[in-house]
Structures are given as C-alpha cells and as structure tokens.
Amino acid sequence: MDYYTDAIFRALQLIISLDSEVIQVVTTSLKISISSTFIASIISMPLAVLIARNKFKTKKFINIILNTMLSLPTVVVGIFVYSIISRRGVLGELDLLFTPIGIIIGQVILIIPLITALIRNVIFSLDEKLYKTATSMGASRRQKFKLLISEARYGIIGAVIAGFGRVLGEIGVSMMLGGNIKGVTRTITTAMSLETNKGRFAFALALGIILLSLSFLINFVTYFLQEGKNYERR
Amino acid sequence: MKEDKIIEVKNIKKVCGDKTILDIERFEVLKNKFNFIIGGNGSGKTSLLNILSLVDQDYRGELYYKGQKLNKESQNLNLRRKFAVIWQDPYLYRGSVFYNIALPLKLRDISSSQIKIKVKEMAARLEIDELLEQSAHTLSGGEKQKISIARALITDPEILFVDEATTNLDEESIHFFNSHFADLVTDEMTVVMVSHDRRQIKELAEKITLLKGGEVEITKNINNFNFELFGAGIEAPIAELV
Numbered sequence: 001m002d003y004y005t006d007a008i009f010r011a012l013q014l015i016i017s018l019d020s021e022v023i024q025v026v027t028t029s030l031k032i033s034i035s036s037t038f039i040a041s042i043i044s045m046p047l048a049v050l051i052a053r054n055k056f057k058t059k060k061f062i063n064i065i066l067n068t069m070l071s072l073p074t075v076v077v078g079i080f081v082y083s084i085i086s087r088r089g090v091l092g093e094l095d096l097l098f099t100p101i102g103i104i105i106g107q108v109i110l111i112i113p114l115i116t117a118l119i120r121n122v123i124f125s126l127d128e129k130l131y132k133t134a135t136s137m138g139a140s141r142r143q144k145f146k147l148l149i150s151e152a153r154y155g156i157i158g159a160v161i162a163g164f165g166r167v168l169g170e171i172g173v174s175m176m177l178g179g180n181i182k183g184v185t186r187t188i189t190t191a192m193s194l195e196t197n198k199g200r201f202a203f204a205l206a207l208g209i210i211l212l213s214l215s216f217l218i219n220f221v222t223y224f225l226q227e228g229k230n231y232e233r234r
Numbered sequence: 235m236k237e238d239k240i241i242e243v244k245n246i247k248k249v250c251g252d253k254t255i256l257d258i259e260r261f262e263v264l265k266n267k268f269n270f271i272i273g274g275n276g277s278g279k280t281s282l283l284n285i286l287s288l289v290d291q292d293y294r295g296e297l298y299y300k301g302q303k304l305n306k307e308s309q310n311l312n313l314r315r316k317f318a319v320i321w322q323d324p325y326l327y328r329g330s331v332f333y334n335i336a337l338p339l340k341l342r343d344i345s346s347s348q349i350k351i352k353v354k355e356m357a358a359r360l361e362i363d364e365l366l367e368q369s370a371h372t373l374s375g376g377e378k379q380k381i382s383i384a385r386a387l388i389t390d391p392e393i394l395f396v397d398e399a400t401t402n403l404d405e406e407s408i409h410f411f412n413s414h415f416a417d418l419v420t421d422e423m424t425v426v427m428v429s430h431d432r433r434q435i436k437e438l439a440e441k442i443t444l445l446k447g448g449e450v451e452i453t454k455n456i457n458n459f460n461f462e463l464f465g466a467g468i469e470a471p472i473a474e475l476v
Contacts, residue, residue: 129325135289136395137338137385138315151328 010202029187032100036107037164048119069113074172081106098179106173111163122155154225165218238265240424246295256281256448268425268438273445279428287395288314318391322398324382326370334370335384356384376407396427
C-alpha cells in the first residue's frame with residue numbers, strides 16, 4: 001500500500017514541480033490533439049450541414065454509416081491509416097509513419113464521424129423557421145450558413161469538445177501511427193502505457209492525473225456552455 | 235383603369251407527397267395595393283405566400299415579376315432583397331433585439347453607423363426603444379412580433395408579405411398592430427397579406443382572393459370593403475372566415 005501512496009505523492013510532486021518530461025509529453029499530446037480536432041472540425045461542419053439540410057438518395061445510407069462509425073475502434077483506424085502511410089502503402093513515400101502528422105491523420109479520421117454526427121443532430125434540432133426567416137431577410141447561401149452556425153454555436157462547441165476529449169484519451173492510433181517516440185510522438189496515453197510497463201508508476205500516475213484533470217476541464221466547459229445556452233433561453 | 239401587376243403566377247402547382255397543396259391557374263399581386271389572401275385552414279394561403287415571396291422554390295409553374303418570367307435561377311438574391319416577410323410565428327435569432335432588427339441591413343453590408351440610425355428610428359416608430367438591448371429570447375409574443383415587423387420594414391421593401399401576423403397575439407398587441415400597421419407601410423409599398431382579421435380586411439383590403447382547397451375560389455379588386463358588394467357567392471365564405 002505504501003508503494004501506491006508514495007507513488008501518488010511523487011506524482012503530485014512531478015506535477016507541482018512542472019517536471020520537464022511531463023510537460024513535454026503533455027505539450028506534445030495537446031499539440032497533436034488540438035491540430036486533429038481543428039482539422040476534423042473544419043471538415044465536419046460543412047459535412048454535417050450538408051447531411052442535415054439536403055435531400056439526396058443516399059442520405060439514409062450515409063446516416064447509418066456515420067452512426068456505425070461513432071464506435072469505430074481506435075486500433076481499426078490505426079491499422080487502416082498504417083496500411084496507407086507505411087512504407088508499402090499508397091502514401092508510403094511521404095514518410096508520415098511515426099510522425100505527429102501520422103497520428104493527426106488517424107485522429108482526424110477517428111473523430112470526423114463523431115463531430116459530424118453531433119453537429120448534424122444539433123442542426124436537425126434547429127427550428128425550420130430559422131431557414132425560412134434567413135431566406136426572407138435576403139441572406140445569401142453563405143450568409144445562411146453563417147447564421148446557421150451562429151445559431152447552433154453552443155451545440156457545435158460541445159461537439160468539438162467531445163471530439164477533442166476522444167482524441168486526447170485515445171491510445172490505439174497514437175501508438176500504431178506515432179510509435180511512441182520521446183519528444184516527438186509520445187503522448188499522454190502512450191507514455192502512461194510505456195512508463196507503467198517500465199515500472200515508473202509515479203510518472204505514469206502524474207500523467208493520469210493530468211489527463212483526468214483535462215477531461216474534467218473539458219466536461220466543465222461543456223456543461224458551462226450548455227448552462228449559458230439555457231440561461232439565454234430563459 | 236388597368237391595374238399594375240407586380241407579381242403574377244400562372245399554373246402554379248405544389249404537391250407534397252400525394253397531396254396537392256396548391257393548384258392555381260392565375261393569381262396577380264397588384265402594385266402599391268393591399269392584396270389580401272383569405273381562406274380556411276389548409277386552403278394553401280401560406281404556401282402561396284411562400285412561393286410569391288421566393289422563400290419556397292419547390293413548385294411547378296410560372297412566376298412573373300413586373301412582367302418578366304422568372305426561372306428558379308433568376309429568383310436571385312437581388313430580387314429577394316426587395317421583399318420582406320412578417321411571419322405568423324416569428325423566429326428571432328440568438329442575440330439582442332438590436333441585433334435582430336439590424337440583421338437584414340447587416341446582410342446587405344450597410345455600414346454600422348447607418349444601421350444604428352435606422353434601427354433607432356424604426357424602434358421609435360414601433361415603440362420598442364427600451365427593448366433594444368434585451369435578449370430576443372426573453373420577449374413576449376407581442377414584443378417578438380413587433381421586432382419582426384421592425385426587421386421586415388427596416389429594409390424598406392418593395393413588397394411586404396404578411397402571414398397572419400396577429401393570429402397568435404393578445405388583444406393589446408392586435409390593437410397595436412391594427413392601429414399602426416397602415417401608417418408603417420409607405421405608399422410605394424405593395425402588401426400581400428394573409429389574414430383572418432375582419433377589421434384588417436375591412437380597413438385595408440384593395441384586392442381580395444379567397445382560396446379553397448388550394449385553388450382560387452373568388453378574386454376581386456375593391457375600393458371600399460363591403461360584404462354586400464361581393465354578392466352571395468363570396469359573402470358567405472368571407473363572413474364565415476372573418
């Protein structure tokens with residue numbers, strides 16, 4: 001028991017003293033996660049609007065695929081992207097395997113379905129009068145899109161945060177495509193796995209505490225935003 | 235004297251699933267007049283208004299603006315920006331009352347100093363000056379409708395479409411609307427109004443069209459509304475409706 005108490009104590013020490021190795025892992029993780037969330041959001045937003053607002057023959061099929069992809073296992077994405085960017089893959093010449101870009105590609109693919117589906121639901125739930133009113137006010141197609149995004153902003157931010165939470169805590173993609181290279185592709189989750197195996201439990205625990213705190217912060221922000229929306233409606 | 239037509243529709247048909255919502259051979263909107271469309275529930279009044287105001291383009295048939303036939307591509311932004319609609323149940327966007335009234339001007343890239351002047355002017359006319367900084371979602375039904383009237387009129391539209399604007403309002407708001415509406419509309423404005431309000435029809439109507447089952451039952455240009463002038467054919471349905 002003393003071992004674990006001691007580990008917790010040392011983990012907190014590592015956090016409080018801003019241990020350079022801990023900081024490096026957290027910074028790498030945040031950089032990669034923020035990049036992939038940003039790229040995925042840019043792609044997901046118009047995609048969600050397209051699916052939610054347009055009538056087309058394959059819409060039902062696309063929605064089923066999208067819903068199925070919500071529970072996409074990270075290792076499946078990892079192996080799929082691996083087959084593309086590894087030396088024998090289509091994009092093998094670009095040397096993307098075991099680089100931060102490799103992880104970002106995998107994470108983008110992982111969370112596009114999640115963010116798209118969540119934003120699609122938000123847009124579905126918006127009042128149809130929003131569009132009619134925008135048209136009657138003389139909004140162009142682009143202005144209507146902007147108004148739509150503005151009206152759905154709280155839901156969209158919630159979707160983006162959910163996507164960020166998913167990539168920050170995933171390990172499959174980061175491990176398979178990043179290779180856990182120190183200072184380059186070592187993220188919080190891959191470092192935790194490695195350091196635990198190496199017996200550096202306190203170090204892994206410190207990262208675990210940080211990951212948990214970040215998750216708490218993400219949920220807190222999401223909750224706060226939802227509350228903000230509700231207050232405005234009251 | 236031949237009346238000026240600003241909008242004309244020919245053989246308009248709107249179908250939803252198996253149901254024909256609208257099937258109109260001919261309908262005209264007279265320039266600078268109050269054009270009333272009346273009819274019972276499901277008679278196609280709002281569907282017709284949506285097509286005339288270019289909000290709905292999912293229909294078959296011909297639509298003319300000042301004698302020029304419009305195809306769906308030519309129902310462009312510039313033309314839509316000459317129109318404005320006051321809806322029965324107005325949608326106000328997230329933000330302040332000022333933001334909502336200013337929105338059509340913002341969409342037209344009007345400078346913020348101009349917007350400020352125009353919004354204040356319009357707010358004063360509709361007696362909503364004190365509401366400008368309030369969140370639009372905190373307003374009562376009557377206040378929301380005033381905001382939507384201000385938002386529609388602020389661009390000084392060539393044609394103003396009004397879709398049963400007083401149906402969901404309380405007595406006080408209806409009174410305000412009826413006593414102020416005619417003054418808010420300029421002489422150059424054409425108004426297309428869907429209404430059930432007996433007083434509005436009596437005081438404002440210059441052309442009246444009765445729809446029934448998606449078709450034009452009776453249409454008549456009038457000077458002073460008088461039920462007797464319409465004869466038995468129209469008197470009964472109008473009396474029943476209003």
